[in-house]
Amino acid sequence: MTMDNDPAQFLRPEQTAQVRAWLGNIAVVGDLSWHLTDTKVLHLRTTQQDLILKTGGERNHHISRELRAHQGYTDSLKAHGLASEMLFFNEKLRVMVFEYLPGVLCEGSEHEFDPAIFRQAGSALKRFHSQGSRLDRGYEERLMEKFRRLLAHDHRISFSHSQQIERILDAHEPQSALLVPTHGDWQPRNWLIDHGKLRAIDFGRFEFRPAASDLARLASQQFIGRAELESAFLEGYGVDPREEPSWAMMLLREAIGTAVWAYQVGDTRFEAQGHRMIQLALERFE
Structure with missing residues (x-):
C-alpha cells in the first residue's frame, strides 16, 4: 500500500513517532479539524483500517476532558454502538x-431536522446521563464566578446587555445542583448518522453538570x-430535565460563553x- 499525506505534516515529531509505533504505516486521509483552536482531528488510514486521531496543545483542556470521558463514561454508549472505542492514548503527548x-455529520444534512433522529438523540443522552449523579x-x-470572569x-x-446580565447575576441566589456526566456540546454537529442510526462524537467538553445543560444548545x-423536534427529543429522553429558574440561568450562561x-x-458566525x-435568554427574565 502506497502512503502519502504523511502525518508528520500535521503532528509534532514525537507525536508522529508514537502514532507510527502504535499503527505502523499510516496516511492522513483528511483533516477534520475546525481550525478554531489547536485541536486537531485527523482521518487516518492503515493497511487494515480507518481511524480517527485527536490531539491538542498543552493548555487544551478539551483533550483532557475527552480522555476522562473515554476512560470512564462512554462505555454505556459504546455498548449500544453509540460512540467510538478509544484504541490508544498517550496523555503526556496528548x-x-x-x-x-462511518456516517455523515448530522448538521447540514437531510437528517438535521428529522424527529426520528432527535428521538434517538434523546434516548442516547438519557443513557449517558443515567450513569450516576452527585x-x-x-x-x-x-459557575456564577466563572461567568463573571468571562x-x-x-x-x-x-453595554446594555452587559449591565442587564450583571443585575441578573447579582440578584441570583445560587442553589445546590444535582450533577450527572454531560457531553457539553450535544447538538447535530456532534452526531454522525449512518443508515438512519445516530452515533455521538467529540466528548471534549465532558464534565459533571446538571442534566438540563445538555439541552441548552438545542433549545437555542x-x-x-x-x-x-423538541417533543421527539423529550420522548426519547423520557422526562424533561429543565426546571425554572435554573434553566433560564443555564441558557444565559451558555449564551455568554x-x-x-x-x-x-x-468565529464571527x-x-x-x-x-x-x-437576547433570547434575557427575554426570559423580563
Whole structure:
C-alpha cells in the first residue's frame, strides 16, 4: 500500500513517532479539524483500517476532558454502538486514536431536522446521563464566578446587555445542583448518522453538570420554531430535565460563553449566534 499525506505534516515529531509505533504505516486521509483552536482531528488510514486521531496543545483542556470521558463514561454508549472505542492514548503527548465511525455529520444534512433522529438523540443522552449523579452545593456559586470572569474578558456584548446580565447575576441566589456526566456540546454537529442510526462524537467538553445543560444548545438552535423536534427529543429522553429558574440561568450562561469564546477565536458566525442567544435568554427574565 502506497502512503502519502504523511502525518508528520500535521503532528509534532514525537507525536508522529508514537502514532507510527502504535499503527505502523499510516496516511492522513483528511483533516477534520475546525481550525478554531489547536485541536486537531485527523482521518487516518492503515493497511487494515480507518481511524480517527485527536490531539491538542498543552493548555487544551478539551483533550483532557475527552480522555476522562473515554476512560470512564462512554462505555454505556459504546455498548449500544453509540460512540467510538478509544484504541490508544498517550496523555503526556496528548494524542488519542479512536476507531473510525462511518456516517455523515448530522448538521447540514437531510437528517438535521428529522424527529426520528432527535428521538434517538434523546434516548442516547438519557443513557449517558443515567450513569450516576452527585449533589454539589457549590456548583452554581462557582459557575456564577466563572461567568463573571468571562464578562471581564474582551468581547462584543453590548453595554446594555452587559449591565442587564450583571443585575441578573447579582440578584441570583445560587442553589445546590444535582450533577450527572454531560457531553457539553450535544447538538447535530456532534452526531454522525449512518443508515438512519445516530452515533455521538467529540466528548471534549465532558464534565459533571446538571442534566438540563445538555439541552441548552438545542433549545437555542434546532428547537426554535420546531416543536416536533423538541417533543421527539423529550420522548426519547423520557422526562424533561429543565426546571425554572435554573434553566433560564443555564441558557444565559451558555449564551455568554458562546459569544465570548467565539469572539476570542474569531468565529464571527458562532459569535452572532451567541448574541442571538443572549437576547433570547434575557427575554426570559423580563
